Amino acid sequence: ASNRQPWTFIIVRDKAIRRQVAQHAAYYFIRWAHVEEAPLLIVLCGDARNRIYRQFLHEDVGLAGGQMMLQAKALGLGTCWIGGLDRKAIAGILRLPDHLEIVGLLTLGFPAEDPPPPPRKPLSQIVHYDVYGNQANSGDATPGRVPGGLLGRLLRRLRLKIRS
Known part of the structure; x- marks a missing residue:
């Protein structure tokens, strides 16, 4: 929010530290084995000192992490966002100051x-028009097609490359 860039990234290369972090990367009783196996971990943290911008911390850091994932994919690397974490234990292992909050963890490697991509719900199940519950498809939300109406005119005006 407001281009404050509240993120800090801890790159964990050391195998012993990765092993310690992996012990606390769990969702209830499920441990993620690939966390310890990944050659690199990126711990995504946000600076929570500013009480006004703290409310946007997860969105800001999450968007930065998502961009990392897209770039990694473009480079032929694999990533996995891990959200099930004992954040307090990991913060202690990494010696994080109190003002840094762990938002998530990325595994990174080949x-x-x-x-194949997992199946996705059809747009007809997740898109609502104008108000929740109005799922009458006017044809504007068909994947791979130029939408009609105001959005289509705007996209054409911006000359964005879109499939017809």
């Missing part, structure tokens, strides 16, 4: 496999 993927062992290239699975």
Whole structure:
């Protein structure tokens, strides 16, 4: 928010530290084995000192992490966002100051496999027009097609490359 860039990234290369962090990367009783196996971890942190901008911290850091994931994919690397964490324990391992809050953790490395994308819900189940519950499809939300109406005119005016 307001281009404050409240993020700090801890790059964990050391195998012993990765192992310690992996012990606290769990969701209830499920441990993520690939956290310890990844050659690199990126701990995504946000500066929570400013009480006004603190409310946007997760969005800001999350968007930065998402951009890292997109760039990694473009470079042929694999990533995985880990949100199930014992943040307090990991903050202690990494010696984080109190004002830094862990938002998430990324594993980074060359993927062992290239699975197909998971199935996605159709737009007809998740898109509502104007108000919640109005799912009457006017044809504007068909993937791969130029939308009609105001949005379509705006996209054409901006000369964005979109499939027809």
